[in-house]
Amino acid sequence: ENLVALHGAETIAAVMVEPIAGSTGVLVPPKGYLERLRALCTKHGILLIFDEVITGFGRIGTNFGAERLGVTPDIMTMAKGLTNAAVPMGAVAVRNGVYDAIVEGAPTGIELFHGYTYSGHPLAAAAAIATMELHREEDLPGRARAIEPLWQEATHSLRDLPNVIDIRDYGLIAGIELAPRGGKPGQRAMEVFRRCFDSGVLIRVTGDIIALSPPLIIEPKHIDRLYGTLSDAIRAEAA
Template identity: 35%
Template sequence: MRANSLHTLDLAHVVHQQTDLDAHQREGAVLISRGDGVHVWDTEGNKYIEAMAGLWCASLGFSEKRLADAAYKQLLQLPYYHTFFQKGHEPSVRLAEKLAALAPGDLNHVMFQCSGSEANDAAIKVIWYYNNLIGRPQKKKLIGRIRGYHGNTVAAASVSGQPHMHADFDLPFGGRFFHLSNPNYYRAHEPGETEEQFSARMAAELEALIEREGADTIAAMFAEPVQGGGGAITPPRGYFEAIQPILKKNDIMLVADEVICGFGRTGNLWGTETYGLEPDILTCAKQLSASYQPISATIISDRIFAALIEGSRKNGSFGHGFTYGSHPVACAVALETLAIYEERDILGHVRKVSPAFLSGLEKFRDHPLVGDVRGVGLIAGVEVMADKATRTPFEPSRKAGLVVQQACQDAGLIVRAIGDRIAFTPPLIMTEADIAAMCDAFGKGLDAAWAQLRSDMAHAAE
C-alpha cells in the first residue's frame, strides 16, 4: 500500500470536504504536491494518473502555462473588480459575449459566480424571482433526481438527491424540493425491461408527481445530462425525449446542469447537445477555466432576462450578486481556456480518443467484479457487483467501491468510488497512450480488490 502523507497541521485544522472525517483523523491525508499533464505526485514522491481530473474539472491537465500567464497578466493590470452598481470590466464583458455565442437557443445573458453550487443556487433564486414577477407566486417547487448532484449550498444541496448531503443538515430545505428516481438503467430496470421502456416508466413517474402536486406549483426540473456525483450515469435511451415534452406541456422550466459535462466532456461542447436538451437555464463551471481559477456561469434566456429588467423597475435594482463573481482574473483565465479549446481542437481530440477510452473500460466487463460499464466522450462509470449474473450488489458494510478505489491508488491511479460505482473523468488532453496506462493500472487495482474482497468474505464465512 502506498503510504499516506500525514501532516499534523492538516489533521488539526483543515476540515476536509465530502470526507469521512473519522477515517481522516485516524489515517491522515494524501497530500498532492505537484502536477504535470495528466499526472500528479504526492509529498512522498508517488506518481499517479489523475483519472478524475481532480474533481471532474482539470480539463487541460495540471501544467498549462498559458493559463498561469493569463492570470499573471490580469493580476498586474486589474487584480480585482466587481460588477455591482453599474460598474464592470472588460474580461467579464468579453467572457459573457463568448458564452452567449456558445450557449444553445436564446440563452444570451450570463451571471458569474465562483462555483457550480453558486451557479445552481443563483438559478433557483432567479426562477423564484421570475415567477413572482410574472404573477405566479405559487409556482415555486423544484424537481431533482435521486443521486443527482447540483452543489453544496442550502438550496443546491436540497435540489440534489444525495442522501449523505441531506442527513442531519435539515435538508431538503423549505418543502419545495422533490426527487424523481435515479435513471440508472443497469441497477434499476425490471427483468426484460428495455431502456426505452425504463425511460417511459421514469417519464410516467414525472407525470404522476406533476398530477399530485399540481403543474401550477412546479417551477423547474434540474438535470445533469450525465449524472456526475451519481456515479457517471449516462441517461438511458429515450430518457430526455420522454421527459422534455412533459415539462413543456406543463410550463415547467428545464435547468441543464452542465457543471461537469460542459466544454467537451461528452464529445460535444455541451452535454445538452449530446442528448438533445432544450434548457431554459444552463449552468456551467469546472472546465470553464480548466479549474485554474474558481468561476461559474448561470446562463439565462431572453425571456427570463426581460423579467429581471421589469423587476429592477419594480424593486429599484436586481438584488443579487457575489463579491467575487465576475472576478477579472478568473474571467481572463476562462477566456484563455476557451481559446485553447478552439486552437487545439479539444473537441476533436476528445472524439478521437473516446473510442479507446470507452473500449478500454468495456474490456473489464469480463472481470468477476464488474457488472456494467457505461460512458460517453471522456466520462464513464464502472459498476462493481458481488454477483453480476443476478445484479446483486455487495453489502454496504463491505465498502467494495472504496476497496477498489484504494487498490487503484496503490497501483498509481486516482479514480473515485461513488457507492460501488467507479467514476472516470480524465483530463480532456488524455492521449491513447495515457488511456492504455490508465486501463493497465485499473486492471491491477481490480485484481487486487477482488483478491481482498474474496479473502474478507471467506473470513466472514468462517
C-alpha cells in the first residue's frame, strides 16, 4: 500500500509473485499475505501474476498453488510440470477480462503479435498432452496430497540435527536451512549436496538452504532413503 501511494497505481502494471517462493529457499507466505496482495491489486487496478512453475501441476496437492491457497490471480505462468520437464515448454493462462482486453483491443489480424520460432513445437505439445493424461489417469495431485503427511514428518525429523536452524514445507516441497560456516556462506550446504550425490541422492541447494522437490510418484521407501541419506550428510558436516 505504501509503494502504491509513493509511486502511484498508474505506474504499476502488475505484481508478480510465486505462491510459494522456491528458488529463494522455499519461503511459504504468512497467513493472509496472498489474500491481502489480491485485495490491494484489485483495489488499485493492478494485475496479479502468479509464477506457478514450481507450485503448479500437483506439487502442493492441487492442480495449481492458487487453488489450494485460495487466491485467484489475473495471469498465471507455468512450465516444467507441463511436460514433466522432458521437453522445454511454457504457457500462460489469463482470466477472461485480460483475454478480452487483448483480443478486443487488437487491430485486425493477429490478436497477440508475439511468438518464437519454436512456439507450439509438436514434440513439446505431444509431451504436454501425454503428461496431462497421466495427471488425470493417476490423479497425481491427489497422490501428492495423500503422501504429504509422511513427507512432512520426514522433513521435520531433521529439526534437531546439527546446524539446522529452520525448516519450511508445504505440499511436496521442503526447505532445510543450515547455519553457514563463518566467512564461507553456502559451503556447508554444498558439502551436504556432494555427500548426498556420492550416495546416489540428488538434492538442490541455494545458499545454505537445502531445497527439496521430489517426483510426484515418490513412495515411502524413497522418502526413507532420501531423508536417511540427507541426515547422514548433515551430521557429517557438523563441524
